[in-house]
Amino acid sequence: MSTTTLPAPLPKVETPFRRFVSEFCESPLAVGGLVVFAIIALVAIFAPWIAPQNPYDLAVLDIMDGRMEPGSVGGGGYTHWLGTDDQGRDMLSGIMYGLRISLLVGVGSAFIACLVGASLGLLAAYAGGRTDSVIMRVVDLQLSFPTILAALMILAFLGKGIFNVVIALVIVEWAYYARTVRGSALVERRREYIEAAICLALPTRRILFNHLLPNCLPPLIVVGTMQIARAIALEATLSFLGLGVPITEPSLGLLIANGYEYMLSGKYWISFYPGIALLITIVAINLMGDQMRDVLNPRLKK
Amino acid sequence: MNTLEVKGLSTHFFTRAGVVRAVEDVSFTVGRGKVMGLVGESGSGKTVTGFSVIGLVDAPGRIVSGEILFKGRNLVGMGEEELRDLRGNRIAMIFQDPMMTLNPVLRVDTQMIETVQAHQKVDRETARQRARDTLGMVGIPSPDERLKSYPHQFSGGMRQRVAIAIALLHQPDLIIADEPTTALDVTIQGQILAEVQKLAANTGTSLIWITHDLSVVAGLADDIAVMYAGRIVEQGSVDQVLDVPFHPYTHGLIGSVPSRNKRGVALRQIPGTTPSLMSLPPGCAFKTRCERADGACETMPALAELAPGRFARCVHPHLETLPA
Amino acid sequence: MLIYLLRRIMQSGFVLVAMSLLVFLGVYAVGDPIEILISPDADQIEKERAIQALGLDLPLWQQYLVFVGKALQGDLGRSFVFNEPAIQLILQRMPATLELAFGSMFLSILIGLPLGLYAGLRPNGAISKGIMAGSILGFSLPTFWVGLMLIMVFAVQLGWLPSTGRGDTAMLFGISWSFLTGDGLSHILLPAINLALFKISLVIRLTRAGVRETMLMDYVKFARAKGLSPFRVTFVHVFKNILIPVVTVVGLELGGTIAFSVVTESVFAWPGMGKLIIDSINVLDRPVIVAYLMMIVLMFIVINLLVDIVYTVLDPRVRLEAKA
Numbered sequence: 001m002s003t004t005t006l007p008a009p010l011p012k013v014e015t016p017f018r019r020f021v022s023e024f025c026e027s028p029l030a031v032g033g034l035v036v037f038a039i040i041a042l043v044a045i046f047a048p049w050i051a052p053q054n055p056y057d058l059a060v061l062d063i064m065d066g067r068m069e070p071g072s073v074g075g076g077g078y079t080h081w082l083g084t085d086d087q088g089r090d091m092l093s094g095i096m097y098g099l100r101i102s103l104l105v106g107v108g109s110a111f112i113a114c115l116v117g118a119s120l121g122l123l124a125a126y127a128g129g130r131t132d133s134v135i136m137r138v139v140d141l142q143l144s145f146p147t148i149l150a151a152l153m154i155l156a157f158l159g160k161g162i163f164n165v166v167i168a169l170v171i172v173e174w175a176y177y178a179r180t181v182r183g184s185a186l187v188e189r190r191r192e193y194i195e196a197a198i199c200l201a202l203p204t205r206r207i208l209f210n211h212l213l214p215n216c217l218p219p220l221i222v223v224g225t226m227q228i229a230r231a232i233a234l235e236a237t238l239s240f241l242g243l244g245v246p247i248t249e250p251s252l253g254l255l256i257a258n259g260y261e262y263m264l265s266g267k268y269w270i271s272f273y274p275g276i277a278l279l280i281t282i283v284a285i286n287l288m289g290d291q292m293r294d295v296l297n298p299r300l301k302k
Numbered sequence: 303m304n305t306l307e308v309k310g311l312s313t314h315f316f317t318r319a320g321v322v323r324a325v326e327d328v329s330f331t332v333g334r335g336k337v338m339g340l341v342g343e344s345g346s347g348k349t350v351t352g353f354s355v356i357g358l359v360d361a362p363g364r365i366v367s368g369e370i371l372f373k374g375r376n377l378v379g380m381g382e383e384e385l386r387d388l389r390g391n392r393i394a395m396i397f398q399d400p401m402m403t404l405n406p407v408l409r410v411d412t413q414m415i416e417t418v419q420a421h422q423k424v425d426r427e428t429a430r431q432r433a434r435d436t437l438g439m440v441g442i443p444s445p446d447e448r449l450k451s452y453p454h455q456f457s458g459g460m461r462q463r464v465a466i467a468i469a470l471l472h473q474p475d476l477i478i479a480d481e482p483t484t485a486l487d488v489t490i491q492g493q494i495l496a497e498v499q500k501l502a503a504n505t506g507t508s509l510i511w512i513t514h515d516l517s518v519v520a521g522l523a524d525d526i527a528v529m530y531a532g533r534i535v536e537q538g539s540v541d542q543v544l545d546v547p548f549h550p551y552t553h554g555l556i557g558s559v560p561s562r563n564k565r566g567v568a569l570r571q572i573p574g575t576t577p578s579l580m581s582l583p584p585g586c587a588f589k590t591r592c593e594r595a596d597g598a599c600e601t602m603p604a605l606a607e608l609a610p611g612r613f614a615r616c617v618h619p620h621l622e623t624l625p626a
Numbered sequence: 627m628l629i630y631l632l633r634r635i636m637q638s639g640f641v642l643v644a645m646s647l648l649v650f651l652g653v654y655a656v657g658d659p660i661e662i663l664i665s666p667d668a669d670q671i672e673k674e675r676a677i678q679a680l681g682l683d684l685p686l687w688q689q690y691l692v693f694v695g696k697a698l699q700g701d702l703g704r705s706f707v708f709n710e711p712a713i714q715l716i717l718q719r720m721p722a723t724l725e726l727a728f729g730s731m732f733l734s735i736l737i738g739l740p741l742g743l744y745a746g747l748r749p750n751g752a753i754s755k756g757i758m759a760g761s762i763l764g765f766s767l768p769t770f771w772v773g774l775m776l777i778m779v780f781a782v783q784l785g786w787l788p789s790t791g792r793g794d795t796a797m798l799f800g801i802s803w804s805f806l807t808g809d810g811l812s813h814i815l816l817p818a819i820n821l822a823l824f825k826i827s828l829v830i831r832l833t834r835a836g837v838r839e840t841m842l843m844d845y846v847k848f849a850r851a852k853g854l855s856p857f858r859v860t861f862v863h864v865f866k867n868i869l870i871p872v873v874t875v876v877g878l879e880l881g882g883t884i885a886f887s888v889v890t891e892s893v894f895a896w897p898g899m900g901k902l903i904i905d906s907i908n909v910l911d912r913p914v915i916v917a918y919l920m921m922i923v924l925m926f927i928v929i930n931l932l933v934d935i936v937y938t939v940l941d942p943r944v945r946l947e948a949k950a
Contacts, residue, residue, distance in 0.1 A: 152888065266782060408862070416854060
């Protein structure tokens with residue numbers, strides 16, 4: 001038989017997820033990114049237990065400890081490895097707590113934007129016709145406008161606050177998800193299994209969420225990962241400009257902004273270290289996202 | 303002297319997944335003004351052979367052994383500058399898909415004039431006139447206007463004529479034509495075949511015509527080499543090979559061509575597909591699809607001269623059809 | 627071509643109307659227009675007079691027409707802070723922003739194109755990998771923080787370049803520009819690099835991807851088969867093809883650059899539109915916000931239109947489709 005000349009048989013049990021994991025692990029950079037991001041997330045979650053100081057507790061702050069260089073020992077009797085800010089706040093603790101806000105806003109807004117965007121994208125692809133063109137017109141309009149400007153304008157009208165920042169981020173980001181989901185849903189919709197599901201007269205909701213959505217997940221995961229990084233960076237930028245989170249809940253961006261005025265007198269650490277934390281977080285997420293995009297992109301498969 | 307003598311050419315691709323032996327121990331000769339048909343299925347190594355001759359095998363591919371003697375000079379191991387001087391000048395190539403061969407953002411005159419000026423120190427106007435004359439020669443009406451057009455303003459057949467004109471600019475000694483008519487309509491195909499045949503006869507240009515279409519080769523070529531899985535399996539003059547094929551593969555190929563005389567008779571087909579070049583089994587590569595295969599086919603047969611000027615690489619050749 | 631242009635202009639008009647509607651709704655329907663458009667320092671009588679003057683007692687659709695009518699006459703309200711027409715304030719600051727944006731686009735092409743070309747031609751080299759790693763960093767680094775670091779290193783530690791302001795300016799066409807004086811150039815360098823960072827990465831990636839994709843095209847191989855020099859293949863055949871997407875994207879980025887100059891201008895105290903809008907938001911000078919928004923939408927539409935035209939001129943294929 002001619003079949004004997006076929007290349008070696010495929011490995012026996014290979015679920016898509018297992019293959020994804022093994023291909024993801026091919027890139028040491030991506031695995032590094034995952035490990036670093038996991039550490040950062042753990043630090044953020046457990047900040048109240050592992051931080052040397054509660055930076056929100058005004059009772060433990062001493063103005064006498066203000067603007068101390070990294071490595072000096074303050075009034076609390078412990079070493080400020082990353083120095084202190086103008087209030088005498090330990091920078092390391094500030095960064096740990098700041099990470100909480102940054103991650104909360106970044107992940108939270110990306111998640112909500114994903115829900116909103118994916119639903120609208122699915123609807124557009126499934127309903128087609130006028131619904132589709134209306135939704136996609138709005139998406140085009142949204143995408144043609146720089147995110148930073150749109151977010152600035154929304155915050156200019158809404159005012160500061162964590163909740164408002166999340167709203168602004170969701171509004172500027174949902175369109176990416178909608179476009180992604182619609183694109184892959186349109187491809188999937190023409191596949192036979194969807195036609196079969198329609199022929200079986202399955203309820204629309206079931207076709208949408210049980211059949212169409214799972215097949216749109218790979219690109220959605222990639223976009224979602226990248227958007228978390230973008231959201232974190234955007235929140236930091238907005239907070240730096242004084243339009244993001246309030247001073248009582250400082251994210252990394254606000255910490256950097258606080259150090260801005262001391263920079264010119266050479267006290268670099270107040271801005272420098274929160275920036276490094278921000279940078280590591282974003283790079284770690286982007287490294288993961290890059291590899292996921294390569295693994296999940298069928299066009300790159302041989 | 304023969305225009306081209308290829309001796310024991312092997313070109314391999316060193317991919318991450320393994321070594322692909324695309325061309326293995328290929329030898330053939332093309333005389334001056336002769337047309338040599340290189341026939342095979344896709345993946346049989348015929349295109350790679352063509353690229354090897356013109357020195358355009360890209361990484362991870364590499365000519366690992368053999369000689370390519372072009373008018374007595376060995377092209378294997380020749381310096382890139384020397385090779386470049388031959389390319390498009392003494393050896394030209396025509397590609398399969400005319401829609402993809404011309405640069406979409408450059409005008410036709412640019413693409414022709416640059417070819418002239420790459421090999422001869424002439425001014426733009428002289429080069430332009432040469433381009434115009436050559437376009438006229440390949441049957442493009444009002445060449446002066448057409449020179450100013452972009453490729454997308456031409457039809458597929460016209461584009462292939464332009465590509466042929468570019469190949470003819472320096473009246474080369476050898477043209478390698480890689481399935482130049484496959485992507486075209488049958489009527490256009492006929493026109494272009496006739497055109498090329500005429501031009502080759504007039505200028506003494508030798509041709510390597512790469513194709514999978516035996517009927518094209520039948521009317522055009524002097525000699526023929528049939529390739530399978532990177533090796534030549536049968537070789538000889540075109541009339542002899544097509545009339546009396548020795549190799550079961552050639553036999554099958556000819557049997558699968560529809561013909562007017564065989565109406566009502568079921569077409570024969572070759573079962574299975576070309577094997578992967580990466581994991582070729584030992585012995586004859588065709589044995590898995592061959593009705594004559596047996597244990598003797600487990601060792602690779604040599605390309606043997608079974609009749610004067612007639613070579614085949616087979617343990618069980620169809621010698622019974624040989625006229626007594 | 628003309629029909630195509632007209633259609634594009636009509637589309638742009640549609641977007642402009644849609645955006646004006648959005649801004650209008652943002653001000654009049656979501657927010658409280660009295661609070662937004664009338665200075666909080668105004669007393670009751672002034673307020674009533676302003677309500678009359680702005681037509682805030684009219685139904686919403688009539689208010690919109692009034693808003694549009696005034697906007698068409700260039701009246702988008704008066705700044706509470708400067709007590710000047712908002713549009714005039716913005717126009718005064720515009721040259722500084724444009725200068726910064728064009729400076730950074732110039733830098734991004736100057737730096738990004740050669741690096742991307744190199745990385746595309748030698749995709750596996752160590753330098754190429756370094757370039758690509760750098761471009762990931764360029765995408766990941768938050769602009770404002772890089773700006774701070776640039777100030778820290780080049781202005782504070784090394785003292786080579788000034789950190790804030792525009793420096794000396796010279797007049798041209800009745801507008802003062804920094805890039806015409808040495809002092810001004812030294813002032814613009816840091817902010818322009820800061821603003822260019824993202825685009826350098828973008829240009830590198832686009833160029834690299836374009837080069838790698840184009841190098842695989844048949845027409846590049848054909849160009850090599852014509853015996854052209856590697857220089858001509860790279861810089862004419864490959865380069866002209868990748869120039870189209872790169873020019874398009876960089877052109878489209880002009881809008882984004884102007885938008886992102888908000889951040890850079892704040893970091894470097896560059897007196898442009900971006901700094902104005904941040905200051906206005908912080909003191910709730912809302913007429914300026916509204917005027918800025920409308921101006922930026924208009925700029926975006928014009929930029930998109932211009933990029934489309936440039937694209938059409940550069941790519942002959944698009945030209946033909948537009949005709950059809």
